[in-house]
Amino acid sequence: MSLPRFEYRAPGTLADALAVRREAGEDALVMAGGLTTVILMRERLARPRLVLSLSEIEALRRIEANGALSIGAMATHAEIVRSPAVAAVAPLIAEACGHVGSPAIRNMGTLGGNVCHADSASDPAPALLALDAEAVIAGPRGERRLPMTGFFQGTLTTALGGDELLAAIRIPRPAAGTASRFVKYTATTAEAFATVTVAMTVVKDAAGACRSARIGLGSVASTPIRATAAESLLAGRRLTREAIDEAARAAADATSPSSNNQGSAGYRREMTRVWVRRLLEDIAAR
Amino acid sequence: MTRHLSMSINGEPHEFDAADHRTLIEVLRDDLALTGTKDACRQGVCGSCTVLVDGVAVRSCLMLAARCQGKSVTTVEGLAAGDRLSALQQAFVEAGAVQCGYCTSGMLIAATALLESNPSPTEVEVRAALVGNLCRCTGYAPIVRAVLAASRAGAGHPVAAVGS
Numbered sequence: 404m405s406l407p408r409f410e411y412r413a414p415g416t417l418a419d420a421l422a423v424r425r426e427a428g429e430d431a432l433v434m435a436g437g438l439t440t441v442i443l444m445r446e447r448l449a450r451p452r453l454v455l456s457l458s459e460i461e462a463l464r465r466i467e468a469n470g471a472l473s474i475g476a477m478a479t480h481a482e483i484v485r486s487p488a489v490a491a492v493a494p495l496i497a498e499a500c501g502h503v504g505s506p507a508i509r510n511m512g513t514l515g516g517n518v519c520h521a522d523s524a525s526d527p528a529p530a531l532l533a534l535d536a537e538a539v540i541a542g543p544r545g546e547r548r549l550p551m552t553g554f555f556q557g558t559l560t561t562a563l564g565g566d567e568l569l570a571a572i573r574i575p576r577p578a579a580g581t582a583s584r585f586v587k588y589t590a591t592t593a594e595a596f597a598t599v600t601v602a603m604t605v606v607k608d609a610a611g612a613c614r615s616a617r618i619g620l621g622s623v624a625s626t627p628i629r630a631t632a633a634e635s636l637l638a639g640r641r642l643t644r645e646a647i648d649e650a651a652r653a654a655a656d657a658t659s660p661s662s663n664n665q666g667s668a669g670y671r672r673e674m675t676r677v678w679v680r681r682l683l684e685d686i687a688a689r
Numbered sequence: 690m691t692r693h694l695s696m697s698i699n700g701e702p703h704e705f706d707a708a709d710h711r712t713l714i715e716v717l718r719d720d721l722a723l724t725g726t727k728d729a730c731r732q733g734v735c736g737s738c739t740v741l742v743d744g745v746a747v748r749s750c751l752m753l754a755a756r757c758q759g760k761s762v763t764t765v766e767g768l769a770a771g772d773r774l775s776a777l778q779q780a781f782v783e784a785g786a787v788q789c790g791y792c793t794s795g796m797l798i799a800a801t802a803l804l805e806s807n808p809s810p811t812e813v814e815v816r817a818a819l820v821g822n823l824c825r826c827t828g829y830a831p832i833v834r835a836v837l838a839a840s841r842a843g844a845g846h847p848v849a850a851v852g853s
Contacts, residue, residue, distance in 0.1 A: 404711075404731075405710070405711070405715060406710040406711070406712065406729075407710060408709070408710045409709060409710050410690045410706065410709055411690070411692075411709035411710075411753060412757045413755070413756070429840075437751055437752065437753060437756065438733055438751055439697070441712070441750075441751045442732055442751070442755070444710075445731060446731075454709070454753075456753075456756065458756055467730055482746075504733070504821065505736070505749050505820045505822075506799065506802070506817075506818055506820070506821055507733075507736065507739050507746045507799065507821055508733055508748070508821060510745045510746055511733075511747050511748065511751065511752070563755060592820075620713020620795055
């Protein structure tokens with residue numbers, strides 16, 4: 404089926420895009436890479452009067468590492484995967500973006516579009532949570548920053564206001580010696596949605612104990628989530644078998660998965676425990 | 690709203706009017722009669738509509754035509770030099786990599802993009818590059834063999850440039 408009729412606008416600056424967004428309000432659908440948005444329109448789940456494409460705003464494609472890593476909302480997954488700046492500061496996010504869809508999808512899809520869709524099954528979102536990333540949000544009163552934990556508000560819902568646009572994702576430079584791990588566990592093929600996705604960062608002290616940990620989980624709740632109870636259990640402890648098992652159980656307890664063709668709720672909860680344990684064991688062994 | 694678009698398609702300049710809501714594949718197939726690009730899942734999953742835009746493989750079913758203003762589009766019709774197949778197309782023929790043919794143009798475009806960026810891929814790299822292109826006939830093995838053979842024969846360049 405062809406798409407419903409709309410007017411296409413692709414301003415060249417963020418300021419012009421904000422003006423279009425303010426003026427069009429609910430009538431506008433913001434398009435980043437144009438994957439989900441086109442499918443939503445084809446399925447008639449969205450019938451906007453106006454499509455506001457961010458594709459011509461060069462500044463939103465920029466990836467920079469001046470202290471913190473800044474990834475423009477319109478940087479594609481493919482650009483993030485091959486970015487030297489991302490590799491230098493936060494290779495975890497490149498690894499996660501490398502799991503999105505297939506090569507042509509990674510060429511089209513953007514990090515900003517991915518997180519604004521706020522799908523619980525987002526591949527990069529758990530990595531962003533594990534990296535303490537912030538959303539850099541542009542609005543009529545200037546820029547504000549919001550931790551990604553507060554950005555994801557509910558099923559397919561973000562904290563973005565109707566007159567705001569996501570400009571970039573900001574990732575602080577991890578402490579020296581931070582170990583990071585990522586797994587997208589799928590029941591079928593690599594292209595499928597995940598049964599569970601686990602991303603984690605662990606800072607170890609000189610004696611090998613865990614100073615702090617961050618665990619991001621995908622596909623096991625209505626939004627991507629942090630396993631904060633598990634993180635607290637690990638802070639200040641040696642990564643013993645007992646500590647790892649306790650944390651893995653706490654991470655599984657933080658989930659509220661639904662049953663679908665990627666696995667039953669019980670299976671997904673159990674796989675959360677298994678993969679958190681395996682990734683922690685892997686970090687402990689290094 | 691309808692707008693006037695200009696873009697290069699298979700090396701030829703094209704100008705036409707298209708309504709804002711039309712996708713690249715609709716313009717290619719319905720307006721320009723370039724029916725080599727196949728329309729199947731319309732969700733970006735199957736890969737049969739894959740084309741190159743400014744040398745990058747994309748799904749033409751999800752790409753708005755308006756977004757291709759001023760860009761360079763390559764479809765399967767642009768791979769051969771006249772009657773001479775590209776090394777990759779020739780390898781598909783020789784390896785029996787085509788059965789029903791519906792996935793073939795997308796496979797050729799995805800593999801052309803691979804060989805442009807990585808002229809000597811391993812089998813694992815070939816399979817990773819084609820993960821988003823579904824084939825329900827061949828079982829993939831002859832397609833992978835064809836891409837590897839094309840890589841040895843000089844990648845996606847026209848046979849004329851390689852053989853002579």
